[in-house]
Amino acid sequence: MIVFRYLSRELLVTLSAVSAVLLVIIMSGRFIKYLAQAAQGLLDPSVLFLIMGFRLPGFLQLILPLGLFLGILLAYGRLYLDSEMTVLSATGMSQRRLLVYSLAPAALVAALVGWLSLGLAPQGIAEVDRLLNQQDSLTEFDTLVPGRFQSLRNGTRVTYTRELSEDRTELAGVFISETNLSSATGEERGLSVLVAESGRQEVQPDGSRYLILSNGYRYDGNPGQANYRAIQYDTYGVLLPKPEVSIELSEREALPTSELFGSDDIRLQTELQWRLSLPLLVFVVTLLAVPLSKVNPRQGRFLKLLPAILLYMTYLALLIAARGAMDKGRIPVAVGLWAVHGLFLAIGLLMLFWEPLQLQRRKRRARAEVAHA
Known part of the structure; x- marks a missing residue:
């Protein structure tokens, strides 16, 4: 023993x-x-x-x-x-x-x-x-981390916010960069950049969610070319994509x-x-x-x-x-x-x-x- x-x-x-x-x-x-x-x-x-x-x-x-x-x-x-x-x-x-x-x-x-x-x-x-x-059921808005650039949609979309309220309903200092892809060939057709002073989330009756931006600009064009288009807006809505979790x-x-x-x-x-x-x-x-x-x-x-x-x-x-x-x-x-x-x-x-x-x-x-x- x-x-x-x-x-x-x-x-x-x-x-x-x-x-x-x-x-x-x-x-x-x-x-x-x-x-x-x-x-x-x-x-x-x-x-x-x-x-x-x-x-x-x-x-x-x-x-x-x-x-x-x-x-x-x-x-x-x-x-x-x-x-x-x-x-x-x-x-x-x-x-x-x-x-x-x-x-x-x-x-x-x-x-x-x-x-x-x-x-x-x-x-x-x-x-x-x-x-x-x-x-x-979460969107980009729910997983956003203030002070950090977040890449979504296989790197074609980058989102940033300087500040985020504790209840995650209000943003300040918003930056969104998205690569435009052709629906037919999948090739890049330029870049769209959105900047805004503030933003908030809005839920539609069909369940889709939008990020409503206020007081900002939208820039469209191709990097390396001088044909950029700048648009100033008071209110602008951005559809929030759902994250794709790969586990x-x-x-x-x-x-x-x-x-x-x-x-x-x-x-x-x-x-x-x-x-x-x-x-x-x-x-x-x-x-x-x-x-x-x-x-x-x-x-x-x-x-x-x-x-x-x-x-x-x-x-x-x-x-x-x-x-x-x-x-x-x-x-x-x-x-x-x-x-x-x-x-x-x-x-x-x-x-x-x-x-x-x-x-x-x-x-x-x-x-x-x-x-x-």
Whole structure:
């Protein structure tokens, strides 16, 4: 029991550290992407942290199996390097017993991953989808940030305001630049620039919104040419476009797991197998990692790390490929993702029993040579 607690503590501590690093890396990249969209006025900055929070279960369900895999390699590799595992082997610790000890923390991780993949992750994606639907009702006026140029419509429209009231109803010091495109060819046909002392939002009965500018000028022309036209106005209305939020989400990923059971839709059956595969992935990678963690102290603890990571990436890539093939009906549902799990389960069992089988073969050969002599 003392050895079990020691190994479990080493494994869980390493797992937590590795998973935390991976989570920070992945979430930082996603947050930068969402932050760029907020800076362009495509997202309301106030919902950024909500979106990241709701996407967190989806990140963790993929990070935790990899964190456990790397945790076993690093934690047990250190024990082999420090000859602690040699001492444990002398007291009867075999690879199979080490695997049994490792399956206990792996079961905790699998339970957590199952909770995330079957429950929290779909709920989080549904909440993100709800937030994005709310963003679709926003206009340029709602996401405007004072003192910042915001690019919309793929960079063909740039808006700026010097001041914005707290209730977001009044603007001061307005600048709008828009590139005029041909409806037939999409080619640029000049530039229109609007400047105004103030502006306000006005909602029409059909739901469209306009920015009503007061006391300003409109300039039309082509950059580099002297044929600009200047118009002074007292009141001018500008239609406010809706931001186009580009966050890739799948409708089936937001469905509760209970709705996937018993469905005849191949896409929904594929989604169900994917969600069930993630907890199963935890046990298979544990089986793979235990024999791969055994290293020679003279070779260093990182010798097998790169081949092990490549093996894990191959495993995950085959799961994703099988998922895509199931969506297109190229793989029967009965085979599905289970064939990939079965393949790597067989690889893990082969690695686990290969060394004992080789040892028994050498012993039989030695006994045969002694008997023959």
